[in-house]
Amino acid sequence: MSAPVLDPTVVGPRATTARPRIPMTRLVDVEFRKLVDTRSSRWLLAAVPLLTLVVVTGVTLWGSDEEVTFGMHTTTNMMPMELLLPLVAVLSVAGEWSQRSALTTFALVPRRGRVLSAKAAALLVATLAATATVLALSAIGTVVAAQVRGIGTVWDLPLELALRLALANVVAVAFGFLVGVAIRSTAPAMVAYLAFMFVVPILSSMVAGMWSWWAENGPWIDLSWSTAFVTAPEITGEQWAQVGTSTLIWIVVPLALATRRVLRTEIR
Amino acid sequence: MIRIDSLTKRYGTFAAVDDVSFTAFPGRVTGFLGPNGAGKSTTLRALTGLATPTAGRATVLGHRYQDLPNPGLDVGVLLDASALHGGRTGRETLVLSQRTMGLPPIRVDEMLDLVGLTWAEGKRRVRDYSLGMRQRLGIATALMGDPKVLVLDEPANGLDPAGIRWMRDLLRGFADDGGTVLLSSHLLSEIEMIADDIIMIGRGRIVASGATHELLAGVGTLVRSDDGTLLVDALTSAGFQATRRPDGAVATDADLETAGQVAFRAGLPVTELRSADGHGLEDMFLELTAPDQREEAPSRRTSLPNGVAA
Secondary structure, eight states: OOOOOOOTTTTTTOOOOGGOOOOOOHHHHHHHHHHHSSSSHHHHHHHHHHHHHHHHHHHHHSSSSGGGGGHHHHHHHHHHHHHHHHHHHHHHHHHHHSSSSSHHHHHHHOOHHHHHHHHHHHHHHHHHHHHHHHHHHHHHHHHHHHHHHHHOOOOOOOOHHHHHHHHHHHHHHHEEEEEEHHOOSSSHHHHHHHHHHHHHHHHHHHHHEEEEEEEHHHHHHHHHHHHHHSSSSOOOOOHHHHHHHHHIIIHHHHHHHHHHHHEEEEEE | EEEEEEEEEETTEEEEEEEEEEEEHHHHHHEHHHHHHHHHHHHHHHHSSSSSEEEEEEEEEBBOOGSSSSSSTTEEEEETTTTTTTSSHHHHHHHHHHHHOOOOOOHHHHHHHHHEEEEEEESSSSSGHHHHHHHHHHHHHHHHHHEEEEEEETTTTTOHHHHHHHHHHHHHHHHTTTTEEEEEEEEEEHHHHOOOEEEEEETEEEEEEEEHHHHTOOOOEEEEESHHHHHHHHHHTTTTOOOTTTTEEEEEEEEEHHHHHHHHTTTTTTEEEEEEOTTHHHHHHHHHHHHHGGHHHHHHHHHHHHHHOO
């Protein structure tokens, strides 16, 4: 037999583009599953309620009477989550590159933007679920503390503040997501995230001590500074604006640039 | 069917893939052969939408890969068996693909069976898999969507002889059922055994292509002259096929006498004229590989027979 010569009219392209596109819900389901199907991400996620439980117990037993109201409880209890959940976000994106599973992921879904959107959606769901869990644990802590101490339960968490706490968590996770998309390598991305969490606020307050302009205008730029307003009992219109500008600088613009890069870069 | 059309991929000024064109036909196993770094993987990444070509086009079943709505159902892809998340179990790795493609869960167990991974092995983390097991898992992912086309980069790496035999039978069966298989390898012996057609690539360019048995038969004549390009021109305008091999010699389907006469009429002094032997493909492949070992290059030049300036 000689080299194959096929009549193009016989071997025409099959109508494969007529298939239904992979629906977004399925991609979100898969990305959500990826959040919990490895040991590292499962432990990170499990650590949120576990650490919260430790904090709840501690505050319930040893906190002052003012600290065991529902509002105070909740605000304190959000801390483990605000630290850990963004790491889940970092892992969910950077892990695809560090473990090189991106090769399979993007071969099955070549529209990379859809994969990133699905990851973001899965993380949003996880964040809101974790926030609800922390609220529930805080409620239990409030009731138990009141019973143990023989004081009245104080339900002092207005809905508006509860929503703001949830928003602060979403912003923190969005930042973790950005770091993952931008750095795409697990270890450096985690270091970058932790450095931002711990080093930037310290530097910022040092600069504020020496430079009055920064002390006055820092929150317009410093995200860690402005997000502290979000979880405060009261927030002003100007502070909302500062949350907006710093989020734009630290999350929206870099995320747009990093996403553009991911859409174009070669997956190896 | 896979069609690669004048595909070029540059990194800066370096062309990893340089104007490559070929077709992989249904019902046939097409072997993509070349030394490491020849541009095989880059071509396959451009084909599967993981890299954007600098120029040219690659289509699968008549479409750009990125335009396929659910590519896993049309094209099975395995580009690197080590590129699996080590923290997931083998089974979980398959479940993610099964869910992405929207297939029934039973496909996961069917695929584990098909590639010969036991239930217990499926429960183990991929981190603890041997390369051979990873290859099997990768094949399972590629075959899960019951595709018409398979694209496999070095699928025999890490497989034991029995595994290679298994892979060969599997791909043979796939092609015999009308599927298109494109697989790459840097081992000629591997490709020889399984491929119906061979595309040989070296330093980003295709250096030989055709049906395996024809390439291996080495029928025809080898003729060498100072100016290989002119010789190729002369032979082609005389109505023969002629290709310049990397060492400067020209392989042609003209017989010995005719090849000599054509060169003579073109005024080209012939420095070597003989029948191409059966090892033509292997020679070509070895010559392709040798210049990549740069430290050897100078000694090669001095050891060339006198008067044969390449």
